[in-house]
Amino acid sequence: MSLTTRQQDFKYSFTECDGDGRWRVSVPISPNTCVGGAPNAPIRVPKCYMSCDSGHFLNTSALxxxxxxxxxxxxxxxIRIESFNTSLPSGFHVTTSTINTSGTCTVYLICGVFVVMITKGWRVVSNYMESQSNATNDGCVSKMSYTVRVVKKGKLSFRYQYSIPDDLTNAILFTFQYHNYDDSDGDQGFDSTVNSKFPAATEQQKxxxxxxxxSKPGLYVFVWRSVLIGRSRGYFPNTVGLRSSIFGGRSASHSDSGFIRIKNVFVxxxxxxSECTACEPGTFSDTLGAEMCTPCPPNTAFPGxxxxxxxxxxxxxxxxxxxxxxxLQKPICGRNDYYSIDSDCDLQRxxxxxxxxxxxxxxxxxxxxVLPKWEYKECNDTTIADKLxxxxxxxxxxxxxxxxRFCDDNHYRDETMDSCxxxxxxxxxAYALSYKVWHPLxxxxxxxxxxxxxxSEYECDSDISWQSYPDVKRYIRTGPSTQLGAxxxxxLSLPGxxxxxxxxxxxxxxxxxxxxDYCLFLFMESRRNAKLSQQTNIIKEWDHKSIGVQSYRYQIQQNISLSFSWIFQRNYSFQSNAKIYEITVxxxxxxxxxxxxxxxxSNVAYCITCPAGQYFETLESNRTEKMHEIESTRSRNRLASKVLQKCRQCPKSTVxxxxxAFPIGARNSCVECGVGLIDDRGVSCYSDCHLDIDGxxxxxxxxxxxxxxxxxxxxTASGTQYYHLFNITLCGRPDFRANCVNNITAIESAGDNADATAEEYGIRSMxxxxxxxxxxxxxxATQSVSLGDxxxxxxxxxxxxxxxxxxxxQTTNSxxxxxxxxxxxxxxxxxxxxLTLTLRCAPQLERNLSIATPTACPDGTCDGCTFHLLVKTKTAAAC
Known part of the structure; x- marks a missing residue:
C-alpha cells in the first residue's frame, strides 16, 4: 500500500540547463512508494551551474x-582523487592498444598484492596508477583519461613519477594532453600539439x-598516455635479466623497466x-568550514x-x-635505538x-x-679517534x-689548527669539502x-630520515623510527x-x-635541474651482505652542477641502519x-702553473750540460733549483x-693518445680527419x-611515429661535436610558470x-643520451x-x-x-653514404651498453 506524500520521502534534483537556467525539482527517493504528487513545486534557478567556496556545500533546500x-x-x-585502492574512480577510463600486428596489449588491475587480471598498460597499484615498460613486448599504447565539467576558471594538478630505464633497449614515452570540447576556439583534437605536454623525468623514487x-569553463578531457618501446619481436636477449623491479623489497636500481605513476589528481x-565529506580514517577536522582534514599528529590515531x-x-x-x-605496537628496543657519548680522555688515568x-x-x-649503563674505556689522547x-x-x-664559517680564499684549516x-x-x-663533523647538518x-x-597519503618524516646528535658529531646515521620500506x-648538492x-x-x-632483514645502500649521481634521460645514475649499490666500515672513491668526470645522494632502505627490522663517517669532495x-x-x-709569493698541455721540467729531468751553471746559480740563490725549472710541451701524440694537479716530468705527466689519434697542444686527443693505416x-x-x-x-594506434635518431661525428677538432637537442614541451612544476612553452635541453657529443x-x-626530440663522449x-x-x-x-680485413x-x-x-663504428669501402654505392645496424640488434645495441654501426662509403674516406 502506498503512503501519503511526506517531505522526507523526496530529494531535490536539477534539470538540464535550457540556455538561461534550469529547474530545481523534487523527486522520490524510492520510486513507487509515495502517492499524491511532490510536496513542493519546481523552482526556477537562473544559473546553469552553481559553485560554493572551499569548506562549504550547497544546501539544495535553501539554495x-x-x-x-x-x-x-x-x-x-x-574534486580530489586520492585513492585508487579498489578500482578506477568515476570519470576515469583506460584503453590500451598494440601497434604490432602479432601482439596484444590487454588492461589489468592490481589491488594491493592481488593480481586481478594480467595486462600491459595502466594499472592500479596501492594508491596510484602505474604504467610500466616491458622487457619482452613493445608498441603498447595505453591511455588513461578523465572527463569532468569545469563551470568556472580553475586548475588541474596531479603528482607523478617518471623513470626512464638505464637499459637503452627499453623505453617508455610519457605524454599528457587535455582538451576543452566546449571551447569554440578549440577545434584541435588529441592528435594536435596545442595542449600536448611531455613531463620531465623525475629523480629516483621522488x-x-x-x-x-x-582558463575557460567547459567539458574537459585529460589524457595520460604511455607508449612502451621494448625488446620487440625478440630482437634483444634479456642479458640484464638479473635486474628486477623495485617492488617486493628488491633492488631499487636494478630495473629493466621504466615506469609512470600518477596520483593525487585534483580539479x-x-x-x-551538495554535501560535505566525512574525514577519512587517520584525519580529523575540529573547525567549522574546513577545506580539508588534518592528519592525526604522531602518537595519535582515529580508525573511523x-x-x-x-x-x-x-x-x-x-x-x-x-x-x-x-x-601500532612499539617494537622491542635494540642496539639501533641508542647511541654512545665519549667524554674527553683523562690523561692521568x-x-x-x-x-x-x-x-x-x-x-x-x-x-x-637494553640501554647500557655508563662505563670506562682506555684511551690515548694522541689518536684523533679519541678526541671529541x-x-x-x-x-x-x-x-x-x-x-x-668557511675560510677565505687562499686560507686553509687542517686537523692541527683551531682557526684559518x-x-x-x-x-x-687545496680546495675541498670535508665533512667529519655532522651536527648540525x-x-x-x-x-x-x-x-x-x-x-596513507602522508609522507614519512624527512627530519628523522638521517640524524646526527649534539653529543656525538663524528657520524650521521639513519633514524630508527622511519617507516620500513622507505x-x-x-x-649533497654542488654548483660545479x-x-x-x-x-x-x-x-x-x-x-x-x-x-x-633485506637492506639496500645506494650511491647516486644526479644532474641538477636537468631534463635529460641520463639525469640520474646509480653509481654503486651495496646490499645486506655488506658488513663493516668501508670506503668508496668515485672520479667526477664533468664540470657541471651535480647532486650526490646516499640512500638507505630496510624492509623488515627497525634495528637495521646505515652510518656515514666522512665525505670529502x-x-x-x-x-x-x-x-x-x-x-x-714558485716566485715565492704565489704558485706559477704551466699552461694547459704542459708539464714542469725538473732538475732531475735536465741535468746534462747545465750542471755547472746550476751549481753556480745555487751558490748565489737558494731558490735556484726552482727558478731554473721550465714548462715543457708534452711529446707528440701525448697529452x-x-x-x-702539478704535472712534473714527462714520464709521469704525459699519456699517449689512442691509436690513429693526434694531440691538440697536449690537452686532448682527436682525429684531424687524415688517417694513415698500414701505409x-x-x-x-x-x-x-x-x-x-x-x-x-x-x-601508435593514432599513427604517431616514434624512432631513434643517431647523430654521428667521425673526426675533427675537439670542439666539433654532434648536438642532440631536446625540444620537448615541458610542464613546469606547481608554483612555476604553468604557461611556459618549449624549453630546449640537449647534449653535445661525438x-x-x-x-x-x-x-x-x-x-x-626527447630522451637524448651520449653514446660516445x-x-x-x-x-x-x-x-x-x-x-x-x-x-x-668482422667480415673483411680492410x-x-x-x-x-x-x-x-x-x-x-x-x-x-x-660504441663501435665500422667504416667500409663500397664503390658500388649510388650514394656517398649508407648506414646500417646489425640484423641481430636492429636498434644498434644488443645489451643497452655497447652500440654498433656500419657506415659504407664510396669516397676516399675508406676507399
Missing part, C-alpha cells in the same frame, strides 16, 4: 552555501607536482558539492570516519606515525667515560634493559657566535624520506667544480643489517682549502694527465659531418641518440681497449673501426656506454 560541520570537509568547487591552469572549478579529534596512543606500548588510523642515550623520538619499549669533535669541519673555523690561516709562500690551496646537504608504496636520502675535469669524491660508511666551487700543497715552481692514407673529410641515421619506425616524435606541426682509437683491429666490433661487421666511449657509468653500464 545557499553553508559551512561544513566539524568532522567533515568540502572542496567547494573541487614525486613531482604538475599544475595546469584551466578545481567544478560544480557545487568523521573525527573531530584523534585519540592518544597508550604511551606504554603503542605509537603511531602522522596520519594513522590505528596505533688513561681512560674516558662512555655514556648512552636514547635516540629521540623513542618509539621502542625497553622491556629487557666539537668544533668545525676542515676548511672552516668557529666564529664568535659559535657558528662555523693564510697559505704560506710557495704553496697552493653541514652546509649544502639535505635529508629526505620517500616511501616506496604509500599506505628510502632515506642524504643529498674548479677544474674542467671535475674532481673526486670519497666517503667512509657502515651498513648494519639485522639478521633476516675535491675541487668544488664551494667550500675552502683544507691544506696547502707545495708548489713545483697531460688531467688528474694531476694507406684516407681522407675522412670526404664524409660530410655530422651525419644522421634513423632507426626503425614505430607507430655520437648521441635522441628519441624522435614527428607530429603534424612540429617534430619533438670521446673517440679513443681508430684501427683495423676488431678489438680495442676491451671493446669488440659486432661479429656481423674495414676501419672507430671506437668511442662515455665517461659516466650507470647502474646498467658500469663501464659507461661504448
Amino acid at each position: 545557499s552555501c553553508y559551512p561544513c560541520a566539524p568532522g567533515s570537509y568540502s572542496l567547494g568547487g573541487g 614525486w613531482k607536482d604538475i599544475q595546469i591552469e584551466l 578545481d572549478g567544478v560544480a557545487f558539492a 570516519r568523521g573525527a573531530t579529534k584523534c585519540n592518544d596512543c597508550d604511551p606504554r606500548d603503542k605509537y603511531s606515525p602522522k596520519g594513522s588510523a590505528y596505533c 688513561r681512560r674516558k667515560r662512555i655514556d648512552y642515550k636514547w635516540i629521540e623520538p623513542q618509539i621502542c619499549r625497553d622491556t629487557n634493559g 669533535l666539537d668544533s668545525c669541519n676542515l676548511g672552516q673555523e668557529l666564529t664568535d657566535d659559535r657558528k662555523c 690561516r693564510s697559505c704560506p709562500p710557495s704553496t697552493s690551496p 653541514p652546509e649544502f646537504m639535505s635529508t629526505e624520506c620517500v616511501r616506496m608504496v604509500e599506505e 628510502y632515506l636520502f642524504l643529498t 667544480f674548479r677544474k674542467q675535469n671535475g674532481g673526486e669524491i670519497t666517503f667512509k660508511f657502515e651498513v648494519e643489517c639485522d639478521a633476516g 675535491t675541487n668544488p666551487l664551494v667550500g675552502s682549502a683544507i691544506r696547502c700543497n707545495p708548489c713545483p715552481l 697531460i694527465n688531467a688528474s694531476i 694507406d692514407s684516407f681522407d675522412l673529410s670526404q664524409v660530410k659531418q655530422p651525419f644522421l641515421h634513423s632507426g626503425g619506425r614505430l607507430f 655520437i648521441c641518440r635522441s628519441t624522435i616524435i614527428p607530429d603534424r606541426e612540429q617534430t619533438f 670521446q673517440l679513443i682509437g681508430i684501427t683495423r683491429a676488431t678489438t680495442y681497449q676491451n671493446i669488440t666490433v659486432h661479429e656481423e661487421f 674495414d676501419i673501426h672507430f671506437y668511442y666511449s662515455t665517461r659516466v657509468p650507470t647502474a646498467a653500464c658500469p663501464a659507461g656506454r661504448r
